[in-house]
Amino acid sequence: MTSQITSATTSCSQFSAGTAATIASAQYTVKARTGTINSVTPSGPIYWIRVTATVGSNHFDIGQSITTGNFTSLWGLAKGSNVFNTNCVDRLKPVFAQSPSSGGTNSFGVNWTAPIAGTYFIMLKLAAPNVRNLPVPNPPTVHYDFSSATVPNSTSGLDLVNQSGLLAELYPLTMSDRPILYLWFDGEVPGFWNVARKETDAIY
Numbered sequence: 001m002t003s004q005i006t007s008a009t010t011s012c013s014q015f016s017a018g019t020a021a022t023i024a025s026a027q028y029t030v031k032a033r034t035g036t037i038n039s040v041t042p043s044g045p046i047y048w049i050r051v052t053a054t055v056g057s058n059h060f061d062i063g064q065s066i067t068t069g070n071f072t073s074l075w076g077l078a079k080g081s082n083v084f085n086t087n088c089v090d091r092l093k094p095v096f097a098q099s100p101s102s103g104g105t106n107s108f109g110v111n112w113t114a115p116i117a118g119t120y121f122i123m124l125k126l127a128a129p130n131v132r133n134l135p136v137p138n139p140p141t142v143h144y145d146f147s148s149a150t151v152p153n154s155t156s157g158l159d160l161v162n163q164s165g166l167l168a169e170l171y172p173l174t175m176s177d178r179p180i181l182y183l184w185f186d187g188e189v190p191g192f193w194n195v196a197r198k199e200t201d202a203i204y
Contacts (some may be wrong), residue, residue, distance in 0.1 A: 001014075001132075002049065002152070002154050002156065003050070003146070003153075003154040003156045004020060004150075004151045005023050005024075005045055005047050005157075005158050006020045006046050006048060007021070007023055007046070007047065008045060008148075010046055010048075010162070011027060011088070012084040012088035012090075012121050015048045015107075016050075016086075016121060023042070023109055023158065025158065025160070026038045026040055026041065026043075026045065026130060026158060026159070026161070027040070027041050027160075027161055027162070027186065028041075028070045028160060028161070028162060028163060029041075029163050030162065030164060032138055035136060036132075036133045037132060037134050037136060039128075039132065040160070044125060044127060046124065046125055046126065046173065047062065047124040047156060048121060048122070048123055048124075049062065049121070049122045049124070050117060050119060050121055051118045051119070051148070052120075053114040053119075054114065054117050055116060056113060057111065057112075057113055058111065058113070058114050059109065059110070059111050060109070060110050060122075060148055060150065061107045061108070061109050061150070062109075062110070062122070062147070062148050062149060063105065063106075063145075063151070064105065064106055064107065064108070064144060064145070064146055065105040065112055065144070065145050066105070066142060066143065066144055067143045067145055067157075068139070068143045069084065069142070070138060070139060070142060071104070071137045071160070072142075073131045073140040074101050074104070074106055074159075075127065075129055075131035076098065076125040076128075076130070077098040077124075077127060077129035078094055079108075079127070080125045081110070081122075081124050081125045082094060082098045082122075083120055083121070083122055083123075084120065084121040085114075085116075085118070086120070086121075086125035087118075089120075091110045092120075093111035094110050094111065095099055095110070095111045095112070096108060096110050096124070096141040097109045109153050111116070124146075131160075135183055137160075139159065141160065142159070143159050143160075144158045144160065156204070157167055172202070177185045
């Protein structure tokens, strides 16, 4: 696998071995009073990319873009981003930087010095977009793509979705659709309660 978006707890060895679980979305909550975004979970996913480096100085750019055109806030650069060699050993002291956003796109640059040529793994830790108090996107799902123009097949996507909308998909029944149990006490039998699914079946 050339690239992947995973949880913040994923290790280099898991990505390199192909055993890491992919994260397809992050969820945002909405303030009921204002109808604006409150928070994003998970707040720090990782974009992994497998690259081929040469001996000496190396530079790679990782682009970020919003493909749905309904939002402008981008993921940021979090502390802890790193570069590992083919054995998942770090100590390469990479330098990461993020470019200013423009029209729903920006990029992350990484520089490091490779002691030998070969395969390296870039671990780009992402910080949640600064979306607090922003209006909910319309439509409510925002899609982000991450890729490096110099690395084929390196595109991995992440959806930012409304948590309440996701719950509605998982649990489609509304309150009016859900069955109601009516309970009433049977005075003739101490400690016994009768149960009915419909009010018309209950005996008062």
